[in-house]
Amino acid sequence: MIQKKSPEEARKSLDLIFHDLTRSLRVKDELSRFWLFILIMFCIVGVWAWGYQIKEGLGITGMRDYVSWGMYISNFVFFVAVSLIGLLISSIMHLLKIHWAQPISRVAEQVAIAAVGLAGLIIVMDMGRPDRFLNVFLHGRFASPIIWDVTVITTYLVISLLLFYLPLIPDLALMRDRLKGKIPEIQYKIYDILSLGYRGNAQQFKIIYHSLRTLMLLIIPVGLAIHTVTSWLFAATLRPGWDTTIFGPYFVAGAFVAGTAAVIQVMYVYRVRYKLKNYFNDEIFDRMGKTLVFVCLVYLYFNINEFLVPGYKMKTAEGIHLTELFTGKSAPIFWFTQIGGLVLPILLLLIRYFRKPFPLTFIALVTLVASWFKRYIIVVPTLEHPFLPVQNVPEHFVHYSPTNPEITITLFAFFAALLILTALAKLFPVITIWEYAEHQGIEKKIMFNEYEN
């Protein structure tokens, strides 16, 4: 633990930290505007494509009666998976008092909120009748895993929002105290309202602290549930490739891989863009690299179980499915997900050099892309091989290939998620200021002294 600083030193140091961590709020250059323009344009195109899909029907996609779930569901599973990183970093690591992870807990929550919010939207975009969405509540049947999914995903979104907001309150109070007159009036008003009159006294902090602890505990079962239930959308069926008992933990392990890789991307962008080299420092990248190796090893273990055991037996239907994955049409994607998404990060990240920010970010990007294709390889090939032969239908019913509007709608989710991340970074500091300052030996008294009784 760092020693306490003298009040003079502490004030100076706090000023510096505050200045650095609010840089993301101030950056308004050409690149920012261009980035926002691109994101908004792509989102508009995506929404337009969805409108077209609603008008014409889901037939504008490559999905048909046999492969009836395609890119949308793969994308949904991917986003649910990514969102699980909020649980790992801002809850489990916090509760285990893993201090190096504290500066990235807000990044993890940003990613969690963007991902789970979009996951909810993607599933509506996959519906044949989105206009009847309310039927889920009006006629909900609790025997269906979809209802469980809707329940836990909404709960997870709410808890994630709270886990984002509660530690933000003291930061909002700091910004309210220090930024008056320096930012647009409306922005100041937002901080003023959202800070809920926080003055930094012990009692107020205690409320936040205890609520946070409770939420961190609560989110563990809920977080595990969202991805377990999502895996049951598949495991609850009788189809070869999905009909397995390890899908719950298999999905959860895979989720941590995707989420860790995603958080590394965001960290790197913030580090470069908002000049936060000393905050998202080499040590954090190094440790995130090690974390990625660890979660990949766990996931590898589940993959070995998932593919090697049935591959050893080659039961009829299961055998057709596995042959398709190992050496058939899906083999290139399958091996890319296994090598790019597991073997590569495990081997390379054991070497210290590759855990430096740039190489790590690049490797994690490959892992993230492989994670997306991994969901695709879980969803699509199984549907291409039903128990009974596919006959008397046109060729495009037999094999799935996504169409352009379908890809546009899928990409929409990515642009919308990036838009949410950008908006959050532009509005709120990307690292919890008070927590970081405290960790640097600055007492709360100093942060809020002018306003204490």
Place this chain on the structure above:
Amino acid sequence: MNNANSRRNFLKMAGLTAASAGVAASAGFLSSCNRIEAVEGDRIKLLTSSGELVEVDRASLTPAEIPSLTENQKRGRAGLPGRKWVMVIDLARCRNARKCMEACQTHHQLRPEQHHMNVLQMKDAENTSPYYMPKPCMHCDNPPCTKVCPVNATFKREDGIVLIDNERCIGCRFCIAACPYSARVFNWLEPRDSEKYVGVTYNIEANVPQKKGTISKCLFSADRLRDGKLPSCVSACPNSVYWFGDQNEDAVTNGTTGETVSFSNLIRDNAGYTLLEELGTKPRVYYLPPKGRAFPYQGEIHPS
């Protein structure tokens, strides 16, 4: 069914039960007016439930008694009391005539690539003989599809039929993923001839008019069963492949010959079986093995 009988049925249908018998098309206007003006010699075209376009004198028409949508959905969910429908498909007699598929697509207003009933070309192992296998919905007693439906849009009725309410279906397609028999189809685009059926009251027991963005599948022609008729496919078969009946009465009737036999004897004497029985779905459709076949297998008549 003999000629006189079918004629009587036709008249009854044209006159009385336009919409409830699954008639739509040109009969659609019936639902929009209460009185029909009797003008002698004024003839109109009607589409019967078996898909024939017929002409009838307007004077002989009376307003159709169409159950309201709510009433239709209610009785559609209840099913026919005291019944337990069962189907037996004799694989030895199927020669891939596909009359069942045609009748079914007409009855349920399906596009050519949509099959409630699909005749598959099967070959179980390398050295076994190929055969044709008509495949409807199995109407399982332990249906994987109804279990996963989030809104209770597909459900199991008392009389054994698994039905769909396309006024409620949200189009999530979880049931398609859950069905191991690939029995379900989806309306990916506008259903066939949808412009003709605008304003026609939905008939849950035939799942017509079909709706874009919702599921459809074989319903054992529940609307025809209510009228005391055999399912469309069963009646259409020229080769005595189908037996259909009530398990509670232990009697099944052949759709081609009209012969009625004991269901349990038929299954027992011919080593009847159900499809993928190891999955535990408990189908209500039974198959008789393709043994002592009435015709040679003719290979890939319809490619793919």
